[in-house]
Amino acid sequence: xxxxxxxxxxxxxxxxxxxxxxxxxxxxxxxxxxxxxxxxxxxxxxxxxxxxxxxxxxxxxxxxxxxxxxxxxxxxxxxxxxxxxxxxxxxxxxxxxxxxxxxxxxxxxxxxxxxxxxxxxxxxxxxxxxxxxxxxxxxxxxxxxxxxxxxxxxxxxxxxxxxxxxxxxxxxxxxxxxxxxxxxxxxxxxxxxxxxxxxxxxxxxxx
Numbered sequence: 177x178x179x180x181x182x183x184x185x186x187x188x189x190x191x192x193x194x195x196x197x198x199x200x201x202x203x204x205x206x207x208x209x210x211x212x213x214x215x216x217x218x219x220x221x222x223x224x225x226x227x228x229x230x231x232x233x234x235x236x237x238x239x240x241x242x243x244x245x246x247x248x249x250x251x252x253x254x255x256x257x258x259x260x261x262x263x264x265x266x267x268x269x270x271x272x273x274x275x276x277x278x279x280x281x282x283x284x285x286x287x288x289x290x291x292x293x294x295x296x297x298x299x300x301x302x303x304x305x306x307x308x309x310x311x312x313x314x315x316x317x318x319x320x321x322x323x324x325x326x327x328x329x330x331x332x333x334x335x336x337x338x339x340x341x342x343x344x345x346x347x348x349x350x351x352x353x354x355x356x357x358x359x360x361x362x363x364x365x366x367x368x369x370x371x372x373x374x375x376x377x378x379x380x381x382x383x
Contacts, residue, residue: 177297180207180232180258181226181232181249182214182234183245204216206292207234207292231300232296233246233249234260234283235257235258235259239265242279243278257280258279258295259282278306280302322360325367326360329344329363330344332366333348
């Protein structure tokens with residue numbers, strides 16, 4: 177990561193301190209001194225636009241504000257999320273320690289350059305693993321949903337044709353091959369058409 181988006185807590189105190197000595201205690205000062213490019217954001221629009229050119233996001237916010245802010249840049253481009261933990265934001269976060277907050281790494285003011293580099297490296301790796309896990313979870317949920325449609329279609333075929341589940345599965349598979357479609361697409365069509373093919377007094381089926 178060479179370029180980072182820094183999101184600051186919208187606060188009059190932070191605005192007032194931006195030009196004085198406290199400004200040297202802000203994350204962008206440490207990052208720039210270690211050779212990183214920094215883009216600043218103080219509102220949602222700046223955050224969404226800034227992440228386009230950044231490799232990660234540093235949140236200078238109380239931990240309770242992280243979910244609402246981190247999701248905005250992620251809508252445009254997923255990237256590692258780091259928390260700038262200083263006295264101010266940590267004090268505001270003491271009663272939120274049990275919050276379910278996604279953070280890939282934590283940065284501190286007194287970090288040395290090599291500590292910062294290693295933290296960013298490990299944060300990126302943690303982010304990559306998190307993205308892989310998220311992708312695998314979505315694939316698993318999609319397969320479970322597909323299995324539901326296929327099982328419903330098998331049940332309908334068993335009822336209509338008086339065949340076993342194994343035979344119904346083979347029938348679905350052959351139909352999918354003949355139509356050059358996925359089995360789940362054929363199964364979905366059968367389930368959705370089935371209520372239209374049954375007598376009106378039967379009540380249909382619950383899909």
